[in-house]
Amino acid sequence: MLDLLKALSSSNAFEVLMYVKENPDSNAAGVASALGLHVLTVQKILEVLEKYGIVKSKLVRSVGRPSKRYRYIGGKIEVNVDELLDLYALKHMPVREKAFEDALYDYDMRKERIKRLLVKPDRRKIVFDETEGKVLWFVPPPDSQGKPVEEIAKESGISLLQVLEAVKRLLDLGLVELVES
Numbered sequence: 001m002l003d004l005l006k007a008l009s010s011s012n013a014f015e016v017l018m019y020v021k022e023n024p025d026s027n028a029a030g031v032a033s034a035l036g037l038h039v040l041t042v043q044k045i046l047e048v049l050e051k052y053g054i055v056k057s058k059l060v061r062s063v064g065r066p067s068k069r070y071r072y073i074g075g076k077i078e079v080n081v082d083e084l085l086d087l088y089a090l091k092h093m094p095v096r097e098k099a100f101e102d103a104l105y106d107y108d109m110r111k112e113r114i115k116r117l118l119v120k121p122d123r124r125k126i127v128f129d130e131t132e133g134k135v136l137w138f139v140p141p142p143d144s145q146g147k148p149v150e151e152i153a154k155e156s157g158i159s160l161l162q163v164l165e166a167v168k169r170l171l172d173l174g175l176v177e178l179v180e181s
Contacts, residue, residue, distance in 0.1 A: 003165070012037060020072045093149055115127070132166045138156045
């Protein structure tokens with residue numbers, strides 16, 4: 001939900017929404033060109049809007065690479081403030097990795113992030129986005145006392161809200177645990 005609030009706090013999101021509403025079946029490159037925005041900015045906005053059902057995409061194949069075409073759907077967005085406060089309450093909680101019998105990490109030392117994790121014996125493969133991988137990089141090992149989430153945010157250089165979202169996903173995946181005081 002924080003990704004949607006962040007996207008909608010930008011006037012760019014509304015420019016993109018208006019353009020897609022008035023020009024159905026537009027792709028990110030066309031929207032970016034028409035609005036004078038970077039294509040990656042438009043792609044990120046459209047991905048978040050699609051995640052919450054505000055726009056819908058279809059893959060169109062033609063000469064070259066397939067292209068996602070977006071159509072405005074609209075609708076109503078509900079914000080669960082209690083859920084956001086529960087997430088925010090994690091900021092002081094120490095977190096650490098969970099112990100696994102056998103896990104293989106694929107990491108990028110230069111970017112200080114974990115890209116993928118293969119958990120054995122069930123061979124569960126987990127791919128992380130940039131933020132999740134960077135946050136996991138800074139989470140201390142299972143035999144530690146953990147580290148407060150807000151400290152991980154400071155060390156990683158990622159905003160506290162983004163780190164909170166990443167920690168929530170890592171908790172949901174069973175990869176990290178909160179350390180009770």
